[in-house]
Amino acid sequence: MQGLVDAPMRALLTSMGGVDACVTEFVRVTHALLPARTFYRLCPELHHGGYTPSGVPVSVQLLGSDSACLADNAARAAExxxxxxxxxxxxxxxxxxxxxxGAVLLREPELLHAIVRAVRAATPAQVPVTAKMRLGYDDTALAxxxxxxxxxxxxxxxxVHARTKTEGYRPPAHWDWIARIREAVTVNVVANGEIWTLQDAQRCLEISGSQDLMLGRGLVARPDLAGQIASWASGxxxxxLDWPGMRLVVTQFWGLLQAYADGAYPQARLKQWLALVAQAFPAARPLLESVRRQPDSHSVAACLADDTYWQVGR
Structure with missing residues (x-):
C-alpha cells in the first residue's frame, strides 16, 4: 500500500499479533538495476534479515513491466x-x-507469465516468488x-484483490471470484479486499474458500484486526480494542515515526493514519482534528498526552 504501509507501520501492525507475513510498498522498476540503498530505504528490515522487530518476514514487492529488469532487481533483493x-x-x-x-498488465496474460518466469529463474530457489493481482482491468474476462x-x-x-481496476476500492468485493480462481490454479490463493471486521473476514473465508487473508486498509484502520481473526481461527x-485501548497503540506509532524520520514526516504520517483510524473509531475524530492544527511535533505530543482525547463520547 504505497504511501501508507511504510516500515514504522509494518513494525506497529506486526507487533499487534496475528500477522504471518507482510510486504513492502512497491519498488518501482523501470529499465535499471536499482542500487542497494533504494531497497534499504523502502525495506530497512533488510538490515535485520528481512524481518520486522517482532520477527515477521517482509517480502520485497516489485512493480514494472520489463521482465529482464524485474528479474535483475529481484535477484538483487534476494542478495x-x-x-x-x-x-x-x-x-x-x-x-x-x-x-x-500494476493492474494495466492484467490485459496481457502472456506478459504476466513472462515476468514471473524471468523473476523465478533469476531468484534463488529458496526465495519464494509471489504475485498480487486484481480480477482484471476493465472487466473479469481475463481473470x-x-x-x-x-x-x-x-x-x-x-x-487476489477481488475487484477490477476500474472498480477501484468501491464496495463490494467479489469474493466468489476468488473461489473460481482457486479452482483454476494449483497454488495457494490468498483472499483480499473489503475486509474491515472479523465478520467480514469470516464471510470472505466462507465465500472464497481460501485459507489465508491479506489485510490492507482494514488492518491499518483497526490494528487489532489480524489478532482478532487469529484468535477466532484458533478458538x-x-x-x-476500544478507543481508550488505542491510546497505547497511537503513542507507540508516534514513537516509531519519530525514530524513523525527522522533519515533517512523522506528523504528516500520523495525520494520514488517524484519518483512516477514525473510520473504525469515530471517537478518534477530535484527536485527528486537533493533531491537524498543531504546528510542530512538540504540540502533537501534547495532544497525545491529553487525557480528554481518549474518552469515548468526548
Missing amino acids: LGAPAVDLNFGCPAPTVNRHRG LDCAQALATAGAAEIV RPEVV
Missing part, C-alpha cells in the same frame, strides 16, 4: 536478504498504470487466464 519477492499486478493508480505498471499465467510461470502464491476469545 540483500529479502525472504521473498512479490510482484505487483494489482495497483490501480492511474499514474502507475499509464507507465505500464482466470491471468491467474493461470502467474501460477504456471512459477508463482508460489497468488493474492480463543477475541480481544477487541
Whole structure:
C-alpha cells in the first residue's frame, strides 16, 4: 500500500499479533538495476534479515513491466536478504498504470507469465516468488487466464484483490471470484479486499474458500484486526480494542515515526493514519482534528498526552 504501509507501520501492525507475513510498498522498476540503498530505504528490515522487530518476514514487492529488469532487481533483493519477492499486478493508480505498471498488465496474460518466469529463474530457489493481482482491468474476462499465467510461470502464491481496476476500492468485493480462481490454479490463493471486521473476514473465508487473508486498509484502520481473526481461527476469545485501548497503540506509532524520520514526516504520517483510524473509531475524530492544527511535533505530543482525547463520547 504505497504511501501508507511504510516500515514504522509494518513494525506497529506486526507487533499487534496475528500477522504471518507482510510486504513492502512497491519498488518501482523501470529499465535499471536499482542500487542497494533504494531497497534499504523502502525495506530497512533488510538490515535485520528481512524481518520486522517482532520477527515477521517482509517480502520485497516489485512493480514494472520489463521482465529482464524485474528479474535483475529481484535477484538483487534476494542478495540483500529479502525472504521473498512479490510482484505487483494489482495497483490501480492511474499514474502507475499509464507507465505500464500494476493492474494495466492484467490485459496481457502472456506478459504476466513472462515476468514471473524471468523473476523465478533469476531468484534463488529458496526465495519464494509471489504475485498480487486484481480480477482484471476493465472487466473479469481475463481473470482466470491471468491467474493461470502467474501460477504456471512459477508463482508460489497468488493474492487476489477481488475487484477490477476500474472498480477501484468501491464496495463490494467479489469474493466468489476468488473461489473460481482457486479452482483454476494449483497454488495457494490468498483472499483480499473489503475486509474491515472479523465478520467480514469470516464471510470472505466462507465465500472464497481460501485459507489465508491479506489485510490492507482494514488492518491499518483497526490494528487489532489480524489478532482478532487469529484468535477466532484458533478458538480463543477475541480481544477487541476500544478507543481508550488505542491510546497505547497511537503513542507507540508516534514513537516509531519519530525514530524513523525527522522533519515533517512523522506528523504528516500520523495525520494520514488517524484519518483512516477514525473510520473504525469515530471517537478518534477530535484527536485527528486537533493533531491537524498543531504546528510542530512538540504540540502533537501534547495532544497525545491529553487525557480528554481518549474518552469515548468526548
